[in-house]
Amino acid sequence: MTGVWLGVDVGTVRVGVARSDPAGVLATPLVTLRRDAHANRDIAELAALVAEHGAVGVVVGLPRTLAGREGPSARFAREYAALLAAAIDPIRVEHVDERLTTVSAERKLSEGGVRGSRAKRAVIDQAAAVELLQHWLDSRRD
Known part of the structure; x- marks a missing residue:
């Protein structure tokens, strides 16, 4: 688990990317x-x-429904992860349930004083990537 991990929140328009510290404790x-x-x-x-960050692995968010089912967005994320895995082989690519990460990221941005939809759009995908990567890192320590 030690080493830098990247978290990826993939959408049809933008892809948010987060990075962990080498100890695997904090996502930014x-x-x-x-x-x-x-x-x-x-x-x-x-x-x-x-390559630049010397990542030992990548975590791609898997958007499931609140009931835990996978729909078209999850299939899209799996296909994206497969393309990425082929491009970075032998670096590991894993999935993490990302239910509500965007909602949580938006709430935290609002609480942090980020106002206006334009400003939020510029960082929301990164914030969602932080949320999903941090969740994955925390689950590995438990």
Whole structure:
């Protein structure tokens, strides 16, 4: 578990990325990438981030319904994770349940004084990536 992990909140328009510290204790925001469904430039950018940060693994959020089922968004996330896994092999790619991470991230941003939808859009995907990565890191320590 030790080493840097990246957390990825993948959407159809943007991809939020977070990074852990080398001890695997704390997740922090890293960057928001523009999703490129045609040429997959965002996959290449993620692979470059994995190399740049010396990541030992990547955690991709898996959006499930409140009932725990997987729908089209989860299938999209799994396909995205498979593309990423092929690009960064042999680095591990794992999934984490990301239910309510965006809601939680939005609430924390509002509580932190981030106002306006434009400002929020600029950081919400990174904040959601932090939420899902932090949840994954915490679950590994328990």
